[in-house]
Amino acid sequence: MSLNAIDTDAEKLPFEVTPSSVTIGGEVSDLDLRNPLNDEQVDGIRTALLDRKVLFFRDQDITTEQHLDFARNFGELEVHPFAPNKDGYPEVLAITHDRDHPGQENGWHSDVTWRLEPSLGSILRCLECPPIGGDTLFSDMYAAYDNLPEAVREKVEGKFALHDFEGFRVRMRARGASEQQITEFNKAYPNPEHPVIRTHPETGRKGIYVNAAFTKHIIGLDQADSDALLSVLYLQAGNPEYQCRFRWANNSMAFWDNRACQHYAASDYWPHHRIVERVTVIGDAPYYTEDGPVTNMDESPFRGRIKRQHAAPGPNLFKT
Numbered sequence: 001m002s003l004n005a006i007d008t009d010a011e012k013l014p015f016e017v018t019p020s021s022v023t024i025g026g027e028v029s030d031l032d033l034r035n036p037l038n039d040e041q042v043d044g045i046r047t048a049l050l051d052r053k054v055l056f057f058r059d060q061d062i063t064t065e066q067h068l069d070f071a072r073n074f075g076e077l078e079v080h081p082f083a084p085n086k087d088g089y090p091e092v093l094a095i096t097h098d099r100d101h102p103g104q105e106n107g108w109h110s111d112v113t114w115r116l117e118p119s120l121g122s123i124l125r126c127l128e129c130p131p132i133g134g135d136t137l138f139s140d141m142y143a144a145y146d147n148l149p150e151a152v153r154e155k156v157e158g159k160f161a162l163h164d165f166e167g168f169r170v171r172m173r174a175r176g177a178s179e180q181q182i183t184e185f186n187k188a189y190p191n192p193e194h195p196v197i198r199t200h201p202e203t204g205r206k207g208i209y210v211n212a213a214f215t216k217h218i219i220g221l222d223q224a225d226s227d228a229l230l231s232v233l234y235l236q237a238g239n240p241e242y243q244c245r246f247r248w249a250n251n252s253m254a255f256w257d258n259r260a261c262q263h264y265a266a267s268d269y270w271p272h273h274r275i276v277e278r279v280t281v282i283g284d285a286p287y288y289t290e291d292g293p294v295t296n297m298d299e300s301p302f303r304g305r306i307k308r309q310h311a312a313p314g315p316n317l318f319k320t
Ligand SMILES: O=C(O)CCC(=O)C(=O)O
Pocket: 095, 105, 111, 122, 124, 135, 136, 263, 264, 265, 276, 278
């Protein structure tokens, strides 16, 4: 049973996809990314990504150029303005953690939502894994939205929230950036307002599109009411039912759809090294539409507390 707007006919894909959990994650086999992909393979990956929200690939001993070539099949590539890039490769984000630089991506988020047009997808490759730990978790934001208590959904449909890159400002100051440089970055990357519930441009499905890393407040609410509502939305990502968890090995890759899921890089391997590189595909401006495919909740695989809360009157979120 699939709760997805598109129903992938697995037989039509030119490779095998093994689901990682009920609604999210799929491990792709029989694909060697050292070779250029043909149209059928690119279409197959697009289809499988829309269905599974994140795809995993194993044993891809590829060069940086091959990583970039793979990503270019899915759109133009992004250059991250704040985070360190790999020498000579502005489009490759180098994420290195070790004894002196412990992991810090261990908060649920979708990438670069502080941009007016946040990234469509991120393609991460592991160069050096810790002996154990350093998994990345992914959470299905369609499931998180579909299963929200009705009362919460009514409050957030059609609302917008402000996003900001505050965490990067802190890191830039720590690396010695001047206040003038920060002011220039503030001008170049003005705080966008994105819908709290985003309609996916390809599947039409709705998903939660706020995250604790970059969202500041919901427009039109006072800070206390906004904080109360945001904390309910942020908690959704933490439901294990909506998640899958990927255990890396050297040369593993993950390709996630930032429009449909959030991710969290577990930071549990200090003082070991963990080296990953990310290539990111540019996305479009998020929007919200009221209509779209409706999930039949009678068929939802999520029962018990989740189903009870969905139907419950909901928490008393507002002072007034
Ligand atoms: O290191 C990871 O597994 C993910 C880090 C992250 O948040 C990212 O690359 O966007």
